[in-house]
Amino acid sequence: MSSPGYSAVGGRREARERAVELAYEADARSCSVDELLATMKLPPEPYAALLLRASELERDRTRSLIAAKATGWSLERMPTIDRLVMEMAVAEMLTTDTPTGVVLAEAVDLVSRYSTEESGRFVNGVLAAIARDVRHQ
Numbered sequence: 001m002s003s004p005g006y007s008a009v010g011g012r013r014e015a016r017e018r019a020v021e022l023a024y025e026a027d028a029r030s031c032s033v034d035e036l037l038a039t040m041k042l043p044p045e046p047y048a049a050l051l052l053r054a055s056e057l058e059r060d061r062t063r064s065l066i067a068a069k070a071t072g073w074s075l076e077r078m079p080t081i082d083r084l085v086m087e088m089a090v091a092e093m094l095t096t097d098t099p100t101g102v103v104l105a106e107a108v109d110l111v112s113r114y115s116t117e118e119s120g121r122f123v124n125g126v127l128a129a130i131a132r133d134v135r136h137q
Helices: 009-029 033-038 046-057 059-069 080-095 100-114 119-134
Strands: none
Touching: 009 033, 009 046, 009 080, 009 100, 033 046, 046 059, 046 080, 059 080, 059 119, 080 100, 080 119, 100 119
16 A cells, blocks of 8 residues: 655654654553544544554554564563554554655654653664565565
8 A cells, every 4th residue: 555645754754753642642541543533623644644543453463563573572561652653663564655764764763752762772673673574675
């Protein structure tokens, strides 16, 4: 499937950031994406909504892939933001044609800004291992 929505890198970067914020809110409230979006006065950017829905639809698969590659880390033990960013990045790799390098760089940037000091290296390693399995490079 091609990636509809924002063609400008900045637009997609902002959409990814907004999608992670909304995923965090949905996770904290234990609600679905559609339930969360129904409460919003203004809908998020189209690409943010696409990523949110893809992440939710692919959740079982993305969590399985992450758990398999995150050696020594259970999903429950990971910082929530790291898990959510990885779930969204894996869903983006599975459902769009966004270049793998872009997906990884954006995920690392997000966790580097919003999570722990070690998160960037950890997320990059896990996502790179997953990309080798799910993307034909």
